[in-house]
């Protein structure tokens with residue numbers, strides 16, 4: 442348990458320290474108008490007295506979140522280019538792999554950042570409720586606590602990434618999200634097989650660490666391939682979905698709360714399909730990704746309600762000496 446969690450936290454950091462910079466480009470930032478605008482802006486505003494003036498005028502929260510003069514140039518030039526595209530009646534382009542978003546204070550994607558924070562808060566509240574309701578002796582208690590911490594870590598990095606997209610924050614968001622999906626498989630394995638056969642969950646845990654290490658290594662050292670990352674997450678997600686659904690179906694007569702688990706896994710995987718609706722942000726704020734992050738906030742409440750019911754059930758069956766399912 443503990444080594445699995447520690448490795449999931451440390452591996453991305455260790456690998457990132459050794460890695461090289463990768464740049465993702467899109468139609469908007471390939472545009473000569475945009476490139477010339479950035480070059481001109483940096484040359485005029487980001488040296489000498491003008492740079493010092495920029496730095497003295499910049500609010501502290503912008504400097505603290507790493508907004509530099511060049512970033513401001515790219516932001517301003519993005520809107521200049523979007524204006525030209527709109528005037529000519531062309532489709533809104535992406536810049537550096539992302540749609541244009543209106544910045545709010547230091548938040549690059551304010552709605553996704555807020556939604557990630559809300560997911561984190563929902564997760565934290567429900568973890569506290571779980572720990573307040575379920576006695577420590579319940580067999581799933583340590584695994585669920587660890588799962589909550591892995592999830593909180595992922596929502597923290599998601600909030601950071603949507604606040605400020607940098608090489609490091611993007612990788613941390615992607616890798617920590619993969620860690621949650623893999624840990625969810627581990628959680629499912631412990632619940633369905635590991636309580637009776639701990640050696641099985643230890644083997645699956647070790648295998649998942651290997652998968653995670655290979656995944657992060659490939660993305661860091663070989664190629665940061667967005668298509669591969671999405672395909673890998675979708676494959677792991679489907680294994681997760683099918684495994685949980687089989688367990689729900691097998692236990693539908695004995696566990697009255699089985700439906701909560703079924704609804705949660707179907708909702709989480711169904712809502713992930715929202716990501717496929719890739720449209721320019723409404724009001725330069727609400728894109729498919731933000732809608733997806735917003736839609737998962739209520740799911741945490743139902744998921745933890747299932748985990749609480751199930752942990753209490755396991756404790757009761759242990760007390761009365763009934764064999765675990």
Ligand SMILES: [Zn+2]
Pocket residue numbers: 553599603730734
């Ligand atoms: Zn996100």
